[in-house]
Amino acid sequence: MSSDHKESSYKQKNIELADLLTKQLIVSNEDFEKVSALLSKEFDRGLRSTEDSFVKMYLTYVRSLPNGEENGRFLALDLGGTNVRALLVEFHRSQSESSATESNQKQQQQEPQKGSIEIIDSSIETIPTEIFHGTGEQLFDFIAEFIIEFAFRNKLTGERIALGFSFSFPSIQKGIAEATLVTWTKTFNCSGVVGCDVVRLFKASLERKAHPSIPFIDVVAILNDTTGTLIYxxxxxxxxxxxxxxxxxxxxxxxxxxxxxEKWPSNYNDPEQMIINCECGAFGDNYVIDWALTCWDRQLNYESLNLNKQIHEKLISGMYLPELLRRCLLTLIELGIVFNGKTPIELLQPYSIRTRYMSHIDQDDENDKNNFPNTRIALTNIFNMKNPLFKNGFNDSDVKIIHMINRRITKRSANFVANALRTLANRIDNIDISIAYDGSLICLHPHYRCWVEEKLNEFIKTSEIKKRFRLIRANDGSLYGAAIVAAICDR
Structure with a gap:
C-alpha cells in the first residue's frame, strides 16, 4: 500500500471516528417530544407560581397589542448592554374619522388596519465603564441626563410625553410600570438597585435632572427586549x-x-390576555433534561460562573456555542483525531473562539466541493499561523471534521429553539402564528433562521395540533416595542 493511500485511509478513519463521537450532538425528534413535554410542564408550573418554578413565566402586564388606534409622539429608552439608546416616534392612526367615508368606516370595522409609525429621531451613547460598577443613582442619573438632552434636542413642547422603558435584566413586575430587579447580568453591578423598583429609581433621577424647557417625561411602561420584540x-x-x-x-x-x-388572581376583564416573559433559558436548572446533555455540555456547565443555571440557554445562545466547539475540539485532539493530537495554545483559553467564526464556518456546504474555503478562513483567524503545526496550512480531514461538529452544534441550537417555539405555539389557540425574532445569532448567521423554520415544519408533520408558522424579523424590537407599548398605554 502506497504512503498516499495509507494517509488517505488514516484521514478517512479520523473523519468516521469524529462523526461517531459527535453524533450525541444530534437530538432525535423522539427525544424532542420528551423535551417538549417537560418544557410544557415547566410552563404550567411557572403560571401557577413564580416562587415554586425554575421557568419563571413572569407577568409583563402588557395585555393589549397594537391595533392602529395609537396616535401621537412617544419616547423609548433601551438599557440592556454597553449602550443606552433613545427613540422618538410618531404614530398616525390608520384612518382619521373626519376623512373616512361611511363605506370606508364599514370596511374598517370588518378589516382593522394598523396605523403607521414614523421615526422622528434616535440616539445612542456608550455607558462609561465606571458607571457599570458604580451606584444605581449614578446609572439612572446618567440615563436621565441622556433622555432629557435627547428631548431638548428635539424641541419637545407641552406638559407631558409618555416613555416606554426597555430594561433587559431579570425583573419581577407588579404592574405595567413597576419592576423589581432580581439580579444584574452582563457587565452591570450597580449598587442599591437589586430588590428595588427600577422605574421609581429612574423617575427620581428624571425629577432631579428636570429641565424647565422640556415637558414632563412620564415613564408609563417597562418591558424587556423579548416583550418589545413581540409587540413590534x-x-x-x-x-x-x-x-x-x-x-x-x-x-x-x-x-x-x-x-x-393561576398566579394572576384578578383583572380578567377585556382583553383577557397577557404577554408572559418565559425566561425559558432556565429550563433544565432542575436537572429534568440532564439526560439530553452531552459530556461537553456538562463540562461547560461545571466550569461556568453560573453552575447549574441557564441550562437551556447553554444549549442555545451565542455566548456558549463557541465554547462547546472548543471543548469538542480538545476531546478530538486528545484522541489524536485532529491536529495530529497536538493542542494549539489558543484552545487552552476558555471562550477563545468567537461566535462570528462559527457563522463563517457554517457558510460552507457540508458537501462542499471547494474544500471548505470559509472554514479555512475562519481557522486562520482563530489560530496563529506561525505555529509550526500549521506551517503547511490545515489538513483536509481536520477542516472537514471542524466544519461537521461546528454545524452540529449550531444546528442543535436551532432545533432546541424550534422545539421551544412549537411548545409555546401549542398553548396558543390560533392556527396561524407569527413569531417576531431578533438577536445577533438568528439574524446574522447564514442559515440559523432557515434551520429553525425547517425543524418547525418537521414537528408540524408529526403533530396532532396543526399550526402554520411565519417568522418575521423585528430589528431593534426592544426599542420600537417600548415606544409602541407607551402608545398603547396612552391609547
Whole structure:
C-alpha cells in the first residue's frame, strides 16, 4: 500500500471516528417530544407560581397589542448592554374619522388596519465603564441626563410625553410600570438597585435632572427586549403571538389567555390576555433534561460562573456555542483525531473562539466541493499561523471534521429553539402564528433562521395540533416595542 493511500485511509478513519463521537450532538425528534413535554410542564408550573418554578413565566402586564388606534409622539429608552439608546416616534392612526367615508368606516370595522409609525429621531451613547460598577443613582442619573438632552434636542413642547422603558435584566413586575430587579447580568453591578423598583429609581433621577424647557417625561411602561420584540412584531403582523431573542442570550415570550394564569388572581376583564416573559433559558436548572446533555455540555456547565443555571440557554445562545466547539475540539485532539493530537495554545483559553467564526464556518456546504474555503478562513483567524503545526496550512480531514461538529452544534441550537417555539405555539389557540425574532445569532448567521423554520415544519408533520408558522424579523424590537407599548398605554 502506497504512503498516499495509507494517509488517505488514516484521514478517512479520523473523519468516521469524529462523526461517531459527535453524533450525541444530534437530538432525535423522539427525544424532542420528551423535551417538549417537560418544557410544557415547566410552563404550567411557572403560571401557577413564580416562587415554586425554575421557568419563571413572569407577568409583563402588557395585555393589549397594537391595533392602529395609537396616535401621537412617544419616547423609548433601551438599557440592556454597553449602550443606552433613545427613540422618538410618531404614530398616525390608520384612518382619521373626519376623512373616512361611511363605506370606508364599514370596511374598517370588518378589516382593522394598523396605523403607521414614523421615526422622528434616535440616539445612542456608550455607558462609561465606571458607571457599570458604580451606584444605581449614578446609572439612572446618567440615563436621565441622556433622555432629557435627547428631548431638548428635539424641541419637545407641552406638559407631558409618555416613555416606554426597555430594561433587559431579570425583573419581577407588579404592574405595567413597576419592576423589581432580581439580579444584574452582563457587565452591570450597580449598587442599591437589586430588590428595588427600577422605574421609581429612574423617575427620581428624571425629577432631579428636570429641565424647565422640556415637558414632563412620564415613564408609563417597562418591558424587556423579548416583550418589545413581540409587540413590534404585532405592529407588523396581526397574527404575531410569540417574541424570540437568540443572540448572546436567549429567551421567548408569548400571549397567554388570562384564565390559564393561576398566579394572576384578578383583572380578567377585556382583553383577557397577557404577554408572559418565559425566561425559558432556565429550563433544565432542575436537572429534568440532564439526560439530553452531552459530556461537553456538562463540562461547560461545571466550569461556568453560573453552575447549574441557564441550562437551556447553554444549549442555545451565542455566548456558549463557541465554547462547546472548543471543548469538542480538545476531546478530538486528545484522541489524536485532529491536529495530529497536538493542542494549539489558543484552545487552552476558555471562550477563545468567537461566535462570528462559527457563522463563517457554517457558510460552507457540508458537501462542499471547494474544500471548505470559509472554514479555512475562519481557522486562520482563530489560530496563529506561525505555529509550526500549521506551517503547511490545515489538513483536509481536520477542516472537514471542524466544519461537521461546528454545524452540529449550531444546528442543535436551532432545533432546541424550534422545539421551544412549537411548545409555546401549542398553548396558543390560533392556527396561524407569527413569531417576531431578533438577536445577533438568528439574524446574522447564514442559515440559523432557515434551520429553525425547517425543524418547525418537521414537528408540524408529526403533530396532532396543526399550526402554520411565519417568522418575521423585528430589528431593534426592544426599542420600537417600548415606544409602541407607551402608545398603547396612552391609547
Amino acid at each position: 412584531g404585532a405592529l407588523l403582523d396581526e397574527n404575531c403571538r410569540i417574541g424570540l431573542i437568540v443572540g448572546t442570550a436567549s429567551n421567548a415570550c408569548y400571549v397567554e389567555h388570562s384564565s390559564r394564569i
